[in-house]
Amino acid sequence: AEIGKGFLLPSASISSKTKEQMPAIPKEIERAEEEGVKILYLTLPTEITGKNGRVNGLKCVPLVLDEIDAEGRRKPLPISASEFLLK
Numbered sequence: 001a002e003i004g005k006g007f008l009l010p011s012a013s014i015s016s017k018t019k020e021q022m023p024a025i026p027k028e029i030e031r032a033e034e035e036g037v038k039i040l041y042l043t044l045p046t047e048i049t050g051k052n053g054r055v056n057g058l059k060c061v062p063l064v065l066d067e068i069d070a071e072g073r074r075k076p077l078p079i080s081a082s083e084f085l086l087k
Helices: 026-034
Strands: 012-014 038-040 043-051 054-068 074-078 084-086
Touching: 012 043, 026 038
Parallel strands: 012 038
Antiparallel strands: 043 054, 054 074, 054 084
């Protein structure tokens, strides 16, 4: 967030994981959120949108965790017909 403070756009982070699964120290996540970083958990970027050679958005789809598999993991799956655009 400190790096993004000089920009006009708010800082954001997109993760295909839950907050608990994030490969970060919980205090780091907490500090980023306190600094205004918007973290979108269980979200998958699908397309960068643009016009005239400039990026103007990011298409994303929310995810849901599947049932626990044989390895004890829950695979994130896209929620159909739920794509949204971040600008």
